[in-house]
Amino acid sequence: MAASSNSSLSGSSVSSDPDDYQPPIWKSYLYQLQQEAPRPKRITCPQEMESRPKYYGREFHGMISREYADELLVGKEGAYLIRESQRQPGTHTLALSFGHQTLNYRLFYDGKHFVGEKRFESVHDLVTDALITLYIETKAAEYIAKMTTNPIYEHLGCTSLLKDKMVHRLSRGRTEPRRVTFQSDDRISSPVVRRSALKDTPEKLSSYEKIHNFKVHTFRGPHWCEYCANFMWGLIAQGVRCSDCGLNVHKQCSKLVPSDCQPDLRRIKKVYSCDLTTLVKAHNTTRPMVVDMCIREIELRGMKSEGLYRVSGFSEHIEDVRLAFDRDGEKADISGSAYADINIIAGALKLYLRDLPIPVITFDLYSKFIQAAKLPNAESRLEAIHEGLLQLPPAHYETLRYLMAHLKRVTTFEKYNLMNAENLGIVFGPTLMQPPEQNALTTLNDMRQQKLVVQLMIEHEDVLF
DSSP states (O other): GGGGSSSTTTTTTOOOOOOGGGOOOOHHHHHHHHHSSHHHOOOOOOOOOTOOTTOOOOBBSSSSOHHHHEEEEEEEETTEEEEEESTTOOOOEEEEEETEEEEEEEEEEEEEEESOOOOOSSSSHHHHHHHHHHHHHSSEEEEEEEETTTOOOHHHHHHTTHHHHHHHHHHHOHHHHHHHHOOOOTTOOOOHHHHTTTSOOOEOOOOOOOOEEEEEEOSSSSOOOOTTOOBSSSSOOOEEEEEEEEOEEEEEHHHSSOOBBOOOGGGGOTTSSSOHHHHHHTTSSSSSSHHHHHHHHHHTTTTTTTTTTTTTHHOOOHHHHHHHHHGGGGGGGOTTTTOOOOOHHHHHHHHHHTTOOOSSSSSHHHHHHHHHHHOSSSSHHHHHHHHHHHHHHHHHHHHHHHHHHHHHHHHTTTTHHHOOOOHHHHHHHHHBBBOSSOOOHHHHHHHHHHHHHHHHHHOOOHHHO
């Protein structure tokens, strides 16, 4: 088919004003190719096969040779049959006529039919999808290789083609970038303070980046890729969808989409166990609501509570708080009238931090912080921890900064609550830091360093953040 049959984006205009948004013209070439793809033609066996598995129909021909299968299929584009292998009895082969040759695939069944990653309810659906894929990839191999070179996504500059208004609304709530620098403190006589105050420090942005959470998706009816504007071909699993914002793209295009996911609140099913950056992006907040609300409640009525964060509240009541946040979000009632024991609120905060799919100190930075704690020189330890903090995702950094400032205030009430920085480090070390491999021996060996990292962040909170 001539390339001139493609639709073009040249006629679409993109305005920066969401109210003037005009959808792009979808490219029709691949859709037209799918319509032209050969249709499946089942070659039925003339006699009933006693050895036929119950999940196959009359397309099963028993144990016939490859050569005989070729004879049955020759000259019949899209024709198919199933045969039992002569070399490996008990295994089955799908023989498919395409491109004037017979293609043979090992066929499997585990409740659904498959030859690769895709699972199908019927052999007919499997063959239909295979013929579409083979036809398009044969006819348009060069086109597919180049279809990401001029994406509409770059022209639109938004997470999803139909979400301009939401992004415009959310962007108004973003705070300006701020620069993180060391603040000198007469109480801390470490050279790290003096030297760090003189050097430039990278900026931490509060307009958080977030990668898309793409998952393979089956689209009902025709769908076009929101990155390259090309049709997503096939019968099932035609592409991927971001489960947080709903962006639909080809699997190969998903690797090129920027980290600009803007989660849709309708897709966020819960607060606990939700990715930290996803949650704050969805709610357009600086930190997770659980952290803000629990800390506010604790500082209101719990700073003098003996064993704060060390003493456990009733697990049933902590679970009630979790359910309240998941159900009601920022409207959850965690006041003293609902939960008189402040240890329940402290326990709910620790549970939230512990249940994050990616810990506050992320998996990829875990070893950096552990190695920093092992440094013998106190100044070098602080500098290494500070460098690690600057590499945290912005939402994680801001949450950690806010939490450490709170824990620093907790230590000022040590006379009453008996919780100093070391005790809080013991409690929060394993909560904020978890090794990438969930290995009990690794966790046990690293407990001293986990405690020390948190202890130092509390003691030097005003220097490190």
